Amino acid sequence: MVKKDVELAGGRVVRAIGGFFYVEPLSGGDIIECSVRGKLKLTHPDILVGDKVKYLPEDSKGVLTEVLPRETVLKRPYITNVDLLVVVFAHQNPDPNPALIARFLVLAASSSIPYLLVFNKTDLVGKGKADKLANIYREYGYRVLCTSVVNNLGKRTLKRELAGKVSVLTGPSGVGKSALLNMLSPGLKLRTGTLSSKINRGKHTTREVQLLKINPQTYIADTPGFSQIALDYLKxxxxxxxxxxxxxxxxxxxxxxxxxxxxxxxxxxxxxxxxxxxxxxxxxxxxxxxxxxxxxxxxxx
Ligand SMILES: Nc1nc2c(ncn2[C@@H]2O[C@H](COP(=O)(O)OP(=O)(O)OP(=O)(O)O)[C@@H](O)[C@H]2O)c(=O)[nH]1
Ligand SMILES: [Mg+2]
Ligand SMILES: [Zn+2]
Structure with missing residues (x-):
């Protein structure tokens, strides 16, 4: 039972694993491990990363008591209240594949969440080639940014884009999603992978979806690279x-x-x-x- 005289705290689920929800308090401070009991389990069987919640602090842990209405729900990855989707591809290694880019952009466009296309690894191709690809996509009507983790290209612009938002990085494996996050926030020390040289594809280094706080009010989800995203929900x-x-x-x-x-x-x-x-x-x-x-x-x- 929730005691009436106890102050509930507000927060956001940043990680969900094994029936526990890790909640970042709105007031700042350490992440609280929360469990779910009884009634809430029945009314909200699918609490997700991104959910805004209320919880009852209990010692150093907590019990979730309420899930606030969701503003947006992204299907792949399954995460709520996302303000910006960043679709990441590489200029090279792996080479950009137009049909795969189209697939990720359709996923973004159909989610009703604002999105941005990033071409990373600009250092691997000349400026001319990089601009040419970026401009093709700009002409289609997309917002495009070229970045490089090797020489910090686009770092300030990307930081500005993400400030104060909850963003999700999507894109195939090996394009540098985790590396981009490490560039923005070196303290994260996310694992990055090398491309397997035989197939020149990523190796699915990132395995779990979680929200990382890179500044006050600024969260990013690094996600595992999908090679195929089924567009089975579209007509x-x-x-x-x-x-x-x-x-x-x-x-x-x-x-x-x-x-x-x-x-x-x-x-x-x-x-x-x-x-x-x-x-x-x-x-x-x-x-x-x-x-x-x-x-x-x-x-x-
Ligand atoms: N030359 C160059 N290499 C990069 C750049 N960004 C990332 N890499 C390299 O590309 C490889 C893959 O990077 P990751 O950050 O692990 O890729 P990812 O998109 O997170 O991949 P998954 O976690 O498997 O989805 C690593 O070896 C990185 O060092 C870049 O801007 N330039
Ligand atoms: Mg990764
Ligand atoms: Zn027609």
Missing amino acids: PEELAGFFPDFLRFLGKCRFNSCIHQNEPDCALKKALEAGKIDPERYDSYLELLKEIRKYWTNRYR
């Missing part, structure tokens, strides 16, 4: 709407339900033929579309 006809470079051509096809593949009088395909859409982006679109259609047909068969 085929929604997909094009998550490509900012396609937006101005949408709503003009003959059929409202057009998925811009083989339909007659498709405004998007006309734009493609007229050179107003990058064929590489359209290829990425088709690749994702094919996958989403497969989920849908399997579901309704």
Whole structure:
């Protein structure tokens, strides 16, 4: 039972493991290990990293008593109350793959959380090549930042972007997500991995999702690099709407339900033929579309 005369404290879950929730008090101070009992377990069986909670301090530990309403929920990784998504790729090692970039950007766009695309390891390519790639994505309509952990490129801009927010770094394994966090906050000493030389891919060095505090009010979740993120929650006809470079051509096809593949009088395909859409982006679109259609047909068969 919660005693009425005891002051409840507020905090944020920064780590969840083995039925315990590690809560950072809003007032600052050490992280408190909290357990959940009885009623709250029933009403909130899925307390997540990012949740804002109230708890009853008990000795040096605590008992969660309330979970506050969530502002946002990100599916992959499963984490709440995120203000900014930072989608990280590398200029090289691993080489950027347009369809994989599109996949992560669609995930970000469909989450309704503001996001930013970061191309890391700028030191591995010349400035010309780095700018060229960044500008291609800027022209599609994305916010892009080039960084390098080797020479601290983009450090100040990234710090400014993250200040006062809860951010999540996503992107494939080996692109330097943990290394970027170490650059921003050297005290974190996060483990970083070397690329396995045979396949030139990351080795999934980071295994757990947790919120790290890098400044007062500023949290970042380092996440394990996903190689595949299933876009199984999207409808085929929604997909094009998550490509900012396609937006101005949408709503003009003959059929409202057009998925811009083989339909007659498709405004998007006309734009493609007229050179107003990058064929590489359209290829990425088709690749994702094919996958989403497969989920849908399997579901309704
Ligand atoms: N040259 C160069 N190497 C970098 C840079 N950033 C990271 N690296 C290296 O890239 C490798 C992978 O970095 P990590 O930070 O472990 O990558 P990650 O994205 O966290 O990978 P996962 O935890 O597996 O998802 C490490 O060897 C880093 O030292 C950079 O800006 N330039
Ligand atoms: Mg990592
Ligand atoms: Zn169409």
